[in-house]
Amino acid sequence: MTAALTAPTALAVRDPWALVPSLGNLDAYIRAVQALPMLSAEEEAQDARLLREKGDLDAAGRLVMSHLRLVVAISRQYLGYGLPQGDLIQEGNVGLMKAVRRFDPEQGVRLVSYAIHWIKAEIHEYIVRNWRLVKVATTKAQRKLFFNLRSLKHSLKADAEDPQRQALSVAEIESVARSLNVKPEEVIEMETRLAGGDVALDSPVDDEDGAPPAPIAYLADDQHEPSRALERRNRDEMAGQGLIQALEQLDPRSRRIVEARWLEVNDDSSGGKTLHELAAEYGVSAERIRQIEAAALKKMRLALSA
Template identity: 85%
Template sequence: MTTALAVRDPWALVPSLGNLDAYIRAVQALPMLTAEEEAQHAKALRETGDLDAAGRLVMSHLRLVVAISRQYMGYGLPQGDLIQEGNVGLMKAVRRFDPDQGVRLVSYAMHWIKAEIHEYIVRNWRLVKVATTKAQRKLFFNLRSMKHALKGQTDSPQRQALSEAEIAEVARSLNVKPEEVIEMETRLAGGDVALEAPADDDEGAPPAPISYLSDDLQEPSRLLERRARDEMASTGLSRALEQLDERSRRIVQARWLDVNDDASGGKTLHELAAEYGVSAERIRQIEVAAMKKMRAALQAA
């Protein structure tokens, strides 16, 4: 049995993923199991549920997860998160591994590690519904490498747009529509933008998206203010009108509340003056007094 792995707490040999560099150095230093040791531990796990054996199988393949995680660094997700998800896939592989099949764990685990990382990327990538079908997922995870092969060993092949012939070739190879290739290429080429400005942001820099994407209308103070205004416009206004005599209420309603559908506005002072047989100035005085009385009623509410 490998001495380095035969410890009471094998996980103590590996630091936390919070220090990624130290973690990678530690897992790279762990020795690999021989075929005989791997089969011995796998049988012990399957037959007796030996957790120490499971731990040694997992630890001896942590470097495999680190190597696979590097293949998915172009999706804007932290490598530590990719490694963590890959480790979950490795544990699933160890639990299902059958040494009697004549296959080494490294070959069997690769599928589970990649599958778990794939699911994580699709779940958490910055674009919603980036890959919903099996063909689209295949496009999502192969477009970068295919584009690199088509464009050659240039400094930045991902920034060069595919030609129509190259789009058709990718679509034919991956069994998707050319429109899906174009859409996926556009999404993959889009850069991430920080919502908040960095701490050392200078005054001349453009405003961060958080400054114009936030919905001020949903702030609690705005909601309360809008609710009070709506209350004022409905029941509050009705209560204020009830404080007026019939003529004053009629004048206020005709002037400000009974607006015609043709956007011509309420009645004029002269129209109301002719209706009540008084001067326009008298109608104005009644209106001013009524508005003052209503304002007092609203403030007292």
């Protein structure tokens, strides 16, 4: 806020800036610039010529200082966007300095008329850039529609029977489109952007139980997430060629036991053979079959992890 409450210094002017010291309060800054003297038409033209012809920065300072109150007045028109007035004033001051740099006194107009465009242009750009995390207007035509549509909607609400109503009717959309010389579809699109708000992608840390899931919960695509895709590929390889290679590392009896226990299906679809069935087949105890199976599976895991 301190930067917004000091006079602009980009022109590196010496004496004129001393009239507005560094202030820590917006109201104090506004009172200070309101007390600055105004320039007559003759003084304004003289200072503008000194700046253009000789690069006189003191003259530029007098031109800027005498119009700081204009920036304050214009900034009040944009308080409805929820942005700090101090920041709006700072951006407007940048536009004022651009206007002073380009002002030609020989055109027959006062600086105040010329500067209004530059001040508003900088404030407009600041609002569009900071009003939302996601820009609502990216082209010059969209920015013009953005500001004009908000103004017209406020006027329509003031005249409407139900001022709390948010959406425009079809007739109002067509009326706005004619007033702004744009297509109704463009009005509908911009109104949709204005109505939407920023939504946090992640849930806040202190989310309460029962709160709806954040967008990250349903926007994430696990199907194509790199680590999961790699995991699936490795699993498929192990279930295919990797399993065959691991089985080849076993002696015939161990391989037969593993295949009978895990890879074969009985006629009744009840799964592979039991330890007792294999024990009867090989003429050993069920415990011995379990030991052979455990050793074989360990050897296969080593082969798969290699």
